[in-house]
Amino acid sequence: MSEEKRVAGMLQMGYGTWNRPGEEAYQGTLWALEAGCRHIDGAQGYDNEEEVGRAIADSGIARSEIHITTKVKPENFAPGVVLSSTKESLEKLNMGPVDMLLLHYPSIGGEYPMEEYMAQFAECLDSGLTKTIGLSNFTIPLIDQAVKLLGDRKVMTNQVESHVYMQNDAIVAHCKKLGISITAFSPLARGAVVGDKVMTEIGKNHGGATAAQISLAYLMSQGQIVIPSSGKKERIIENFGARNIELSVDEIAQCRNLEKGMRLVNGSWCPEWDAYSRA
Numbered sequence: 001m002s003e004e005k006r007v008a009g010m011l012q013m014g015y016g017t018w019n020r021p022g023e024e025a026y027q028g029t030l031w032a033l034e035a036g037c038r039h040i041d042g043a044q045g046y047d048n049e050e051e052v053g054r055a056i057a058d059s060g061i062a063r064s065e066i067h068i069t070t071k072v073k074p075e076n077f078a079p080g081v082v083l084s085s086t087k088e089s090l091e092k093l094n095m096g097p098v099d100m101l102l103l104h105y106p107s108i109g110g111e112y113p114m115e116e117y118m119a120q121f122a123e124c125l126d127s128g129l130t131k132t133i134g135l136s137n138f139t140i141p142l143i144d145q146a147v148k149l150l151g152d153r154k155v156m157t158n159q160v161e162s163h164v165y166m167q168n169d170a171i172v173a174h175c176k177k178l179g180i181s182i183t184a185f186s187p188l189a190r191g192a193v194v195g196d197k198v199m200t201e202i203g204k205n206h207g208g209a210t211a212a213q214i215s216l217a218y219l220m221s222q223g224q225i226v227i228p229s230s231g232k233k234e235r236i237i238e239n240f241g242a243r244n245i246e247l248s249v250d251e252i253a254q255c256r257n258l259e260k261g262m263r264l265v266n267g268s269w270c271p272e273w274d275a276y277s278r279a
């Protein structure tokens, strides 16, 4: 296994477990671990924490080698519930404290005041349920509010949609300024990058690397953490092969130019991303 890169102490490549029910999450997690991945991205809302935990246990890999993230769903932001639901997640995962706990989304429609749920979130860290904390789907004003409320507790990452077709420049730049890493979700644009002409062409300079691999290598060249998901063993291996690809300055510029504002995760519960323009 090649030397794994870390960003803000986190392994730069992880395996995403969204939309992988039950045994599919179990099998996918095992295949990712077999492929050398040691970072698994989970969430309460994915309804598969038990299977992910079981796969990690069955892999026989030492717990200390694996970074596991889970996320508190906004439906659990009521008084007392951030803490109790995190304890439930830990019971399901069955491996002691998680390495990272995220708030999956800001409170939907402002149902719960941030002061209240952030205080509970801080308690999860202070009481040792998680080793580190971070945010997900937080926009610039919400990041600033969260950082202020968390005081000297370090926000390690903001997990947001980020791929070549929607690079989320404004949030990425703001997090960089604050020393908060970006974890790119849907880094393959949910499969849309496959067969991209520009990235397939770039792949020829890297032993025939696929567009999927180039798109992940690009995000990693920008210092982002990537958490691609697949239910297929050969694709999981392919995706983790991106760890070994170093793009040139010119190739990076070509990938940067693929931006087209293509937002994919945009349900009614999602906050409006901060606007940016490439003009």
Ligand SMILES: NC(=O)c1ccc[n+]([C@@H]2O[C@H](COP(=O)([O-])OP(=O)(O)OC[C@H]3O[C@@H](n4cnc5c(N)ncnc54)[C@H](OP(=O)(O)O)[C@@H]3O)[C@@H](O)[C@H]2O)c1
Binding pocket: 015, 016, 017, 018, 019, 041, 042, 104, 136, 137, 159, 160, 184, 185, 186, 187, 188, 189, 190, 191, 192, 194, 212, 227, 228, 229, 230, 231, 232, 235, 236, 238, 239, 265
């Ligand atoms: N924080 C959040 O709100 C949030 C939101 C969305 C996602 N996430 C996290 O990010 C992870 C990844 O995001 P995602 O699942 O939305 O999208 P993604 O990783 O960009 O893409 C996954 C899709 O691409 C296909 N795929 C994967 N590798 C491929 C390859 N090498 N060649 C061709 N197709 C490939 C998969 O199909 P097959 O399974 O058929 O291979 C699947 O349909 C999630 O699992 C989750 O952990 C977080």
